[in-house]
Amino acid sequence: MQTRLFRAVGWSSAAVLAVLGVAVFLLVLTSVKDAALPTRNKYGLVFDAGSTHTALYIYRWPADKENGTGIVSQVEACTVSGPGISSYADNATGAGASLKPCLDKAMEIIPVEQQRETPTYLGATAGMRLLREQNSTKAEQVFAEVSKAIAEYPVDFRGARVLTGNEEGSFGWITVNYLLETLVKFSFAEKWEHPRDTEVLGALDLGGASTQITFQPGVPIEDKNTSVFFRLYGTNYSLYTHSYLCYGQTQALKMLLAALHQAFSGLYHNLHFLNLTRGQSLSSVQATIRQFCTSSWEKVQKEFPTEKRDHLRDTCAASSYTLTLLVQGYRFNHTTWLNIHFVRQVANIDVGWTLGYMLNLTNMIPSEIPQRVTGLKRSNWTAATVLLAIMLILIFSLLTVICCQKTPSGYEML
Template sequence: MHRAVAWGSAAVLGVLAVALFLLLLTLAKDTALPARNKYGLVFDAGSTHSSLYIYCWPGGKENGTGVVSQLEACSVEGPGISSYADNPAGAGASLKPCLDRAMEIVPAEQQQETPTYLGATAGMRLLREQNSSKAEQVLAEVAKAIGQYPVDFRGARILSGNEEGSLGWITVNYLLETLLKWSITGTWIHPPAEDVVGALDLGGASAQITFLPGTTISDSSTRALLRLYGTNYSIYTHSYLCYGQKQALKMLMASLHQGSSSPQQISHPCYPLGYQENLTVAQLYDSPCVQAPSTASPAESLSVRGTGQPAACSAAIQELFNFSCGANESCGFNGVYQPPLRGEFFAFSGLYHSLHLLNLTRGQPLSLVNATIRQLCNSSWLKVQELLPSMSSSQRRDACAASSYSLALLLHGFGFDHSTWPHIHFVQQVGNTDVGWTLGYMLNLTNMIPSEAPQRVVGLQRSNWVAATVLLAIMLILIFCLLTAMCCQRGSSGYERL
């Protein structure tokens, strides 16, 4: 009777040990073989150039946070797609080298399931204002070119200014993990609202400011309502069309031309002393952001001469802005409502590049930034070429104007001052990922940032592994002891028979 009970106990323990072993083996297999990576492609079709961003993330964590990484950013040769208004097929052809590069990176067996998007920004918004049919033709040709590749193409469209600003804000806060963070206790936590940062973006044709204000947004046209990870955000965002760097400098040149005492001569205080160039009226007034005088002939040649005058340069740039708030108690410029600035801000794109050329993106005080730009603007053309040897001729020519415009936009346009300047962080990347609207665009359209907070990850943690292993060991020891006892009892019974 005792022997039968012992054998039964040993059998039960053996079955439990085998079951526990198989469970551990399955969990170990799942841990050792994670889901394969997934990929996403996003074209940023800007006003001056286009880029293709190639993203990657673990397939099993689509609703997680901080898991998307940028594999590569491929710069498309040539100008932005809006420049192909009279040659739409050329816009599509320009994208193919970067698409070929993406096909080398994304595994062939996953290309057909790789979501691919193209978003066009202010350059195409301006073209649409000028000629909507040409804008549609350009979009059709780029869609046709992308459609020839074995990807999950989900469309090409023109983003609104508020979309561009909101998506840039999502990108930077996603990368900084200020929307949702995985804590050391193994749970998701929502960082306080004070940790959320603002986004400052300067493109070629538009400028965006987006942040979470501390007050109610009174103008609904500047409000974006977002629900991210189970939290509602009412953010302020506005895009200033024509106030991107390229268009703003074109407006500056047009203003100088129209204010010149000689219609064929333009004295440019932001160009270095000794610099000269010629351009036609048609070249100067080729954008809806500037309107040519009725008396000007398109073929008329204009002579531009740099004078290198920092104070006059700053004054001429400030004339591009209208600082009257009108009916709004608080505004940015041109009468556009803007609540008081709040929190930290990340400045990227043109704001970063224009100041990075002068090594002014490392948190230097505003006084040093002002002095450095003033010194550059006071330099001769020969001196500027020595100071910026690796830059192209046009970059050297525009260095003073671009950096002065960025400073004027931040201080006079958006309202930063000496006390809030330290809250601006100039960045190109966060965590090896370029900051801009493209990542936010892909995250939004692939639903990788859900409207509800993700559930706590259910899995076997380290402590549970240890407990399970100890339990398995105890079972094996008990089985061994039972079998040993039965063997001893059987041997003892045999001796008694003798």
């Protein structure tokens, strides 16, 4: 009787095991899904060697890219201590040494195994353009020293060079429109797409030694020297861009008073100091600048007690020059003034030429095809795991039953 009971339990367990085995088999075979592994990130470094200061920007993008162009994000920005590299004309080695603290910081951020494949660039703007015109030998010495310093680090250094004014303006245009999502946008369908019915914006830049204007005209550009072409995220862009050397803030004010040293986006900083970057009318801006410029020195110092004296001294001239450039130079009027948006950052990312430069360069960096694996959906994997656990319990139980049917000598009980 006991033997028959053990045998019945054994056969029942075997039957259940068979059913569970078939269920696991079907789960594994019918629910297999081909999936892409997460793509690794790539990194890039761009030095913005401006006329008054230098900054290093660290960028990152997924290696698979979108329509040939990377979806680039800013990881970190590091301001180099001291003046721009053009100021080291008589001390070229100092220019190279000044870059090292920011390079050290970059090496802490970029994974060690990816450092040697990280493309690294140094782009110099109007300050070095002027130095090259004044003394090309000294300009080359400065470039040699900064190149030497960067080459000491385990990165893929691709050279230091002077950007043309048109390059500076057009790369800045890319940055602005990329950050404002007029070039590419992540859609509700969870994929990157070219935005429909979205107009691209023009870009104005006031630097220390030059000023740039870039926009997409509605008519063909006759002068090819002011025309640039880009293909970004599968879309073609023909732009008008022009740079005015020596019309930057520092160079322009040198004609009027002592040198004025400001950060990159002079259009923003000059008017932001007087709280004029929040969409005020042109009349309001003119009235505020006029009021400031007619105030006594004692009143100005009392209103801005913590501000540096040289900045206060130059604010009237700097803001007046900004207003003159926009109204008389670029011909903005009371109607079109409201179309200007003064910004320093968009989505916590610095507005400048370096991001646009990196975006455009990703077109020339080979894309990596994501590795693919075959696997189960999470729900099916969980179900299969539970069933396998039950099967193991039943197998253990069945072995226990079989063992119990044996006597110590190995014979079945009668």
